[in-house]
Amino acid sequence: MSAEMLQHALYLSLALFAIGALGVFLRRNVITVLMCIELMLNAANLAFVVFSRAWGSLSGQVFVFFVLTVAAAEAAVGLAIVIAWQRHRDTLDVDAFDSMKG
Amino acid sequence: MDAILFYCLAALTLVSAVLVVAQRHPIGSALALIATLSALSGIFGLLGSPFIAVLQLVVYAGAIMVLFLFVLMLVNVRREEERSGTGRRLRWTALGVCALFVAQVGAVLTRLELAPSATPFAAGPRDVARLLFRPEYLYAFEATSVLILAALVGAIALARKEP
Numbered sequence: 028m029s030a031e032m033l034q035h036a037l038y039l040s041l042a043l044f045a046i047g048a049l050g051v052f053l054r055r056n057v058i059t060v061l062m063c064i065e066l067m068l069n070a071a072n073l074a075f076v077v078f079s080r081a082w083g084s085l086s087g088q089v090f091v092f093f094v095l096t097v098a099a100a101e102a103a104v105g106l107a108i109v110i111a112w113q114r115h116r117d118t119l120d121v122d123a124f125d126s127m128k129g
Numbered sequence: 130m131d132a133i134l135f136y137c138l139a140a141l142t143l144v145s146a147v148l149v150v151a152q153r154h155p156i157g158s159a160l161a162l163i164a165t166l167s168a169l170s171g172i173f174g175l176l177g178s179p180f181i182a183v184l185q186l187v188v189y190a191g192a193i194m195v196l197f198l199f200v201l202m203l204v205n206v207r208r209e210e211e212r213s214g215t216g217r218r219l220r221w222t223a224l225g226v227c228a229l230f231v232a233q234v235g236a237v238l239t240r241l242e243l244a245p246s247a248t249p250f251a252a253g254p255r256d257v258a259r260l261l262f263r264p265e266y267l268y269a270f271e272a273t274s275v276l277i278l279a280a281l282v283g284a285i286a287l288a289r290k291e292p
């Protein structure tokens with residue numbers, strides 16, 4: 028693993044985060060939006076691993092572990108809300124999530 | 130050899146990540162996301178973190194994505210329709226914001242001088258666990274188990290049919 032590859036892995040993480048953010052803005056299906064959030068969390072994980080390798084410290088890996096746990100919890104609760112919402116309104120469109128007038 | 134593998138996996142990650150966002154049908158997005166996560170797991174392995182690589186494959190590409198696919202099969206998914214009017218303006222705003230973000234963070238990243246650490250780097254399960262169970266992370270680790278329990282109870286309570 029050379030210095031160049033570490034740098035390129037960081038660029039890859041930036042690109043993944045941007046793609047995920049773009050998906051959150053552009054997609055209308057709420058499940059796809061949740062998947063794009065997972066993509067952004069993974070970009071953060073990649074950056075953590077790269078810096079962990081660059082500085083020879085394992086703390087980054089411990090943070091990846093925590094991010095993974097939080098992502099699992101977020102997916103479970105988010106999808107439960109999607110199911111409840113779908114039963115209530117029969118739609119998955121994020122534009123329909125407007126009952127709180129945000 | 131490492132370099133070839135790394136750039137192949139990076140290309141695969143990027144292409145499948147674009148596919149996640151570009152598809153209109155959520156099932157296609159989910160399958161593309163599984164490809165992205167698996168390729169990322171390979172990159173983690175190349176970066177010298179076998180524990181995180183396996184965790185990524187088992188927890189993300191395995192458990193979380195199966196959850197997503199289950200929910201996609203449970204609800205009736207349709208193809209998205211085109212947005213009209215305000216939605217189209219939103220698209221250009223989103224592209225602008227993301228381009229600005231990439232320019233800013235990219236400018237910081239190019240100035241960064243990264244080099245692999247000279248000291249031998251071991252990140253197997255034993256090494257990570259040794260750090261995880263030290264006092265500085267132990268309480269956070271215990272807190273995550275409470276978080277998982279809360280998420281479990283919350284998910285069941287939310288998705289339950291109203292009596």
